[in-house]
Amino acid sequence: MTRYVIVGAGEAGIRAAASLRAAGEREIVVLSAEPIAPYERPPLSKPPDPDRGLLRPIGVDLSGVELRLGCSARAIDRRARTVELATGERIPYDRLLLATGAKQRRLACPGGDRALLLRSSDDARAIHARAEPGARAVIVGAGLIGLELAATLRVRGLEVCVVELAARALGRAVPAELAERLVERHRAEGVLFLFGARLEAVEAGAVRLADGTRLPADLVVAAIGVEPATELAEAADLACANGILVDSSLRTSDPAIFAAGDCAAVDHPRYGRVRFESWRMAGEQGRLAGRTMRGEAGELTALPWFWSDQWDLSLQVVGRCDPQRQAVLRALGSPGLVRFELDPTGGLAAAAALGPAGPVGRAIRLVERLIERGAVVPPSTLADPEADLRPFLRAP
Amino acid sequence: MPWITVCPLDELPRGSVRRFDHGGRTWAVYRTATDELFCTDGLCTHEAVHLADGLLVDYEIECPKHAGVFDIRTGEALRLPPCVDLETWPVRLHDGRIEIEID
Numbered sequence: 497m498t499r500y501v502i503v504g505a506g507e508a509g510i511r512a513a514a515s516l517r518a519a520g521e522r523e524i525v526v527l528s529a530e531p532i533a534p535y536e537r538p539p540l541s542k543p544p545d546p547d548r549g550l551l552r553p554i555g556v557d558l559s560g561v562e563l564r565l566g567c568s569a570r571a572i573d574r575r576a577r578t579v580e581l582a583t584g585e586r587i588p589y590d591r592l593l594l595a596t597g598a599k600q601r602r603l604a605c606p607g608g609d610r611a612l613l614l615r616s617s618d619d620a621r622a623i624h625a626r627a628e629p630g631a632r633a634v635i636v637g638a639g640l641i642g643l644e645l646a647a648t649l650r651v652r653g654l655e656v657c658v659v660e661l662a663a664r665a666l667g668r669a670v671p672a673e674l675a676e677r678l679v680e681r682h683r684a685e686g687v688l689f690l691f692g693a694r695l696e697a698v699e700a701g702a703v704r705l706a707d708g709t710r711l712p713a714d715l716v717v718a719a720i721g722v723e724p725a726t727e728l729a730e731a732a733d734l735a736c737a738n739g740i741l742v743d744s745s746l747r748t749s750d751p752a753i754f755a756a757g758d759c760a761a762v763d764h765p766r767y768g769r770v771r772f773e774s775w776r777m778a779g780e781q782g783r784l785a786g787r788t789m790r791g792e793a794g795e796l797t798a799l800p801w802f803w804s805d806q807w808d809l810s811l812q813v814v815g816r817c818d819p820q821r822q823a824v825l826r827a828l829g830s831p832g833l834v835r836f837e838l839d840p841t842g843g844l845a846a847a848a849a850l851g852p853a854g855p856v857g858r859a860i861r862l863v864e865r866l867i868e869r870g871a872v873v874p875p876s877t878l879a880d881p882e883a884d885l886r887p888f889l890r891a892p
Numbered sequence: 893m894p895w896i897t898v899c900p901l902d903e904l905p906r907g908s909v910r911r912f913d914h915g916g917r918t919w920a921v922y923r924t925a926t927d928e929l930f931c932t933d934g935l936c937t938h939e940a941v942h943l944a945d946g947l948l949v950d951y952e953i954e955c956p957k958h959a960g961v962f963d964i965r966t967g968e969a970l971r972l973p974p975c976v977d978l979e980t981w982p983v984r985l986h987d988g989r990i991e992i993e994i995d
Contacts, residue, residue: 803958854945857959884907
């Protein structure tokens with residue numbers, strides 16, 4: 497029997513374990529540095545569900561999987577094929593999956609360590625514990641986590657100011673016209689935004705900006721992105737460059753070692769080398785690794801897709817948006833909007849939608865299928881809010 | 893097991909899905925582009941989002957929230973994230989009305 501060891505119990509690691517188990521494998525060990533059962537991370541930045549709270553277990557049957565909580569992996573011995581734990585214990589493997597995820601970036605400015613970070617359930621609890629109604633919160637970074645957290649804290653009755661170095665929010669993955677509408681929604685709820693704002697220091701009770709502005713702050717959260725957790729891989733001399741380098745089947749430079757999720761820089765057949773940072777991609781990669789570690793053929797073909805929920809608006813993006821592409825806009829109720837992006841041959845390449853959850857979900861689900869089929873839809877049809885795009889799924 | 897009226901057939905266009913609530917429970921009732929009728933539980937087994945807001949393509953309903961996919965004929969969960977199948981319910985056309993049989 498092949499022995500599988502998985503380092504990391506996030507979405508990628510857990511889906512890989514479940515996939516191996518479903519295929520009949522019986523020797524599967526999952527090492528989790530966290531002391532609690534695997535949980536979903538997407539709820540951590542959103543308002544807590546009154547019925548279920550922040551901590552939601554990943555809904556997967558792990559019976560038959562040896563889940564070792566509170567176990568930090570310290571080193572990999574590739575020659576002996578063992579993983580060494582912080583306790584010194586050595587765990588042998590035949591196939592190893594690194595699903596080590598990513599770490600939040602810290603603020604580099606003086607006092608930057610005063611800022612809280614949000615990655616784990618403990619992080620989320622620490623933020624909520626200090627989120628007294630009426631308190632003043634400064635969130636550094638207007639990315640997805642920063643904006644979700646802004647809404648979450650505002651709902652709890654805090655004064656919220658979002659400070660962003662760039663000229664706009666969500667600059668990395670969301671088209672400008674959607675990001676602007678989302679920021680307007682936040683402003684209507686009383687969230688303040690400072691764009692083009694460079695941090696000078698985080699002081700006790702305040703954040704100071706380079707232009708001299710002093711923002712009083714009872715709570716400072718840094719949401720300025722993540723770095724892949726590659727220390728184990730690098731120390732073991734696996735090829736890394738902004739992530740653990742893997743081929744489209746998730747193999748590293750060592751044929752016995754695979755990587756999946758936020759820590760992996762994948763050679764995606766459609767996009768080339770990309771390190772994805774999304775829940776769905778982590779799960780898809782985990783499932784794929786479960787197959788390819790067993791020696792089955794398989795490539796990462798899934799399209800990147802993510803969502804965010806802020807206030808009463810849903811945001812969903814499928815494919816990789818690019819401001820340089822030809823784009824077609826379609827109204828989606830009010831104030832909803834879809835941006836379809838076309839490749840040079842007129843085929844659908846990506847789309848982003850903002851608006852009520854149902855229409856946004858339907859639009860993006862459909863675009864995903866249209867992209868997968870290489871469908872070409874006339875721009876005038878894409879722009880028509882009444883036009884049903886489903887017939888284009890059947891076109892040659 | 894009573895048959896309960898959902899709506900007149902012409903209120904559910906081909907290729908669409910609607911929500912039906914009865915007795916504190918909720919269902920999704922489908923009329924395919926090929927004019928077949930199906931009924932499943934209303935809520936996605938993953939996050940309790942209503943499938944009547946989802947995208948219906950052929951025999952697949954896709955949850956609008958996290959993109960789980962189910963076969964409306966069998967209720968089978970076809971794609972991550974849901975791992976639990978939906979229950980399916982008998983549907984019939986009676987006197988121009990769509991009816992489902994529920995217990």
